[in-house]
Amino acid sequence: SFAIKAWPVSRLVTRLQPAGKSFTVAERYLSTDNSFLIKRNRNRRVWLEATAENLPPGTYSSLVTVSSAKSILKIPIHLKVLNWALPAVDFPVGPFNSTIQESWWFAGENNFREEKLLQQSFKMMNSVGLTTASFNAKFEVNWDKKPLIIKGLDRVNHLMNLAKQNHFKSLVAYNAVFSNQDLCFGSFSNADLELWVEALKQQSKLKQWLPLQIIVCDEPVGSEDLKKAVSRVETLQKFSDDHLQFGAAFSFNSQHQESKELYSKSQLPFLNLFDMDKLKSDQKNWIYYNAADRSSFGFGLFRLRQQTALQARIAWNWNQNAGNPYFALDAREDDINWCNSLKDGQLQCSVFLKRHILEGLNDYRLALLLKTLKSEKAKIIVKDIELHASISKDPIPGDFDNKYQQEEAWRNQILSLLESMSDEMSVKAKSK
Incomplete structure (x- = not known):
């Protein structure tokens, strides 16, 4: 079934150890409830997880509601399930x-x-x-x-x-x-x-x-x-x-x-x-x-x-x-x-x-899935990744520098190609 899980994320800037040493603490989950209170200066981000286990191909929708004293914001979530299965990781x-x-x-x-x-x-x-x-x-x-x-x-x-x-x-x-x-x-x-x-x-x-x-x-x-x-x-x-x-x-x-x-x-x-x-x-x-x-x-x-x-x-x-x-x-x-x-x-x-x-x-x-496809477009994207993928530290998602933009472009190209191929297979199946 299609479901959205939402978790508030806390990012405390520093924490003090008993010995007096302070250090930066990374983000962590605070709750796994379906609804929660967002506190000022404590929650900077909400992590959403969409699950689509055993769903047939198609488009599915859900809604996230953010309420405040002054307004209500409704955020639509649309998920398209394609008729593809990603290969498992092929080495340790x-x-x-x-x-x-x-x-x-x-x-x-x-x-x-x-x-x-x-x-x-x-x-x-x-x-x-x-x-x-x-x-x-x-x-x-x-x-x-x-x-x-x-x-x-x-x-x-x-x-x-x-x-x-x-x-x-x-x-x-x-x-x-x-x-x-x-x-x-x-x-x-x-x-x-x-x-x-x-x-x-x-x-x-x-x-x-x-x-x-x-x-x-x-x-x-x-x-x-x-x-x-x-x-x-x-x-x-x-x-x-x-x-x-x-x-x-x-x-x-x-x-x-x-x-x-x-x-x-x-x-x-x-x-x-x-x-x-x-x-x-x-x-x-x-x-x-x-x-x-x-x-x-x-x-x-x-x-x-x-x-x-x-x-x-x-x-x-x-x-x-x-x-x-x-x-x-x-x-x-x-x-x-x-x-x-x-x-x-x-x-x-x-x-x-x-x-x-x-x-x-x-x-x-x-990328592994793409390498198995015979499509010329797939071969071009794979070659580009093999030649230009970054092997240095990746920016945090959301930091729009050149490396991040390049990786996002590859994802969009791959998903667009898989979507078009999925549509073609669906049309051929219906015509038989």
Whole structure:
């Protein structure tokens, strides 16, 4: 059925933490009611969501009413449903973190709620089209015993099962790969690391894991750290296969010798900053991380996927908070969260996720659909996107600069083309 949901959005300029530090807080929902009171200097925007599940093609209408003491404003909403289905995201795309954290120092004290939130978390990611996420593996290994005994595999098996049930394409082990050791700089022998990897591979085959990428080092800096990082990454890469891969996360700068060395020796670099021309010419497998905005999940992502050997896309942040039980008042990092929990154990996605990530993925899927069409007009638009889509930070929707106008023009061109093709198919069907 066709329905309009309306939520008031609050944007408080600053919030003060207990330590006295103030910070800017991003937009968040205040309510999910069908009607609500808009308060002066608190609500600057109302978020409307139109749902059209299982509706046949056609035009549907609704009405939003805004009342004040002096007047009543009625805003008509018209929605046209076309006879097209967007393809699913075709490679791993998702957030860092996969769990919902409410208060980290009470972890394990309410296992029922934590498990409920975990299952809701994977269902929510699947429902919005995300296909990968990261997790903290926290493996515990007794290196003195042979064969190696690895604790923590049951938890990873559980996460893998949830990921498979929710149509994920991979998982990423990031941060705390070991519970009390550092994978990048820890004192491990190469022989022990090989035994550990072989044990993981056996578990992967036994339990039919999805592909797992393990981030060995995260932004190593300084000559000594970099030297150790390069050595550890090279060692672990020797044991990589199609289902278990190792990489380092860093920002590539072609002018810096340090990052050039790590890039050249990495089989699967996770890159924050990158050189588009080099990636295009090298056709080196890589994963794009961070820079969470509409373009880098939309038309820009499509361009990277088509022109480079991009393997996955992952960015901050599904859910991360400071663990403060008074998170409604302070310390919760809502401004980087894509999803938060409600008191009843259900989840609410953030304004940021819907305005940037999901709208971006819709752009990506539109371009993906366009690439399957034989229409000459479709080929021209696809070529234009592949050549000119922005891969830098996208402006906030509503800021009408050149990049935003270009992306809006592509959307209009694509939707206009799909509408005309849909009308043509309808006419042909009626004439038979």
